[in-house]
Amino acid sequence: MRPALLLLPLLASLSALAVTPTAPIPSPALAEQLQRGETTYVLACAMCHGDRLEGVSAPELSGDDFRALYRKLPPRALHDLIRDTMPYDRRGTLSAQEVLDVTAYLLRENGLPLPEGSLTRDTLDQVNEPDPAPTPDQAPAH
Numbered sequence: 001m002r003p004a005l006l007l008l009p010l011l012a013s014l015s016a017l018a019v020t021p022t023a024p025i026p027s028p029a030l031a032e033q034l035q036r037g038e039t040t041y042v043l044a045c046a047m048c049h050g051d052r053l054e055g056v057s058a059p060e061l062s063g064d065d066f067r068a069l070y071r072k073l074p075p076r077a078l079h080d081l082i083r084d085t086m087p088y089d090r091r092g093t094l095s096a097q098e099v100l101d102v103t104a105y106l107l108r109e110n111g112l113p114l115p116e117g118s119l120t121r122d123t124l125d126q127v128n129e130p131d132p133a134p135t136p137d138q139a140p141a142h
C-alpha cells in the first residue's frame, strides 16, 4: 500500500469541491482565465504566499480578513496592488494579462465576486453580486 498515492485523488476532489458549491459555473472564457491565473500563481507567487494561499514568508491571500477587505472593493483594488507591487522581489515582471488572470484566480479562490465573463481591463470596476447585506454607508448610490 502507498498511502500517499491513495490520497491524491481525494485531494484533487477536495480542491475541486472548495470552489464549486457557491460559485456559479464559470463561462469558458473565465475557466481558461482561471487556469492561466493558477499557473501564474504557482510560478510567481506560491513560493512566498503558499500553495493554498495560506501564507509562508508573505501574508496569506485567503482567510476572513482578506475576504472582508476585498469583498468591499472592486477587482481593481487587488489588481492594481498586484500590478504595482508584486511579485515582491520582481515587481513589474508580469504582463498585463497575467495580472488580470492571477487577480481573477485569487478572487475566485476566495469566493469573491467576479464580473460576468472574464476579468478584463474594462470590467475591473464591475461587480455582479452586490454585497448581500450592504450597510447604509456602503449602499451603492444609484
Ligand code: HEC
Pocket: 040, 041, 044, 045, 046, 047, 048, 049, 057, 058, 059, 060, 061, 066, 078, 081, 082, 086, 087, 088, 089, 094, 102
Ligand atoms: C518574494 C516573495 C513574494 C512573492 C514572490 C510575491 N509576494 Fe505578494 N507579498 C509579499 C510580501 C512580503 C507582502 C507584504 C507586503 C507589505 O506588507 O508591504 C505581500 C503582499 C501581497 C498582497 C497584499 C496582501 C494583503 O493582505 O493585502 C497581495 C494581494 C499579494 N502579495 C499578491 C501576490 C501575487 C498575486 C503574487 C504573484 C504574482 C505575489 N504576491 C508574489 C511577498 C511576495
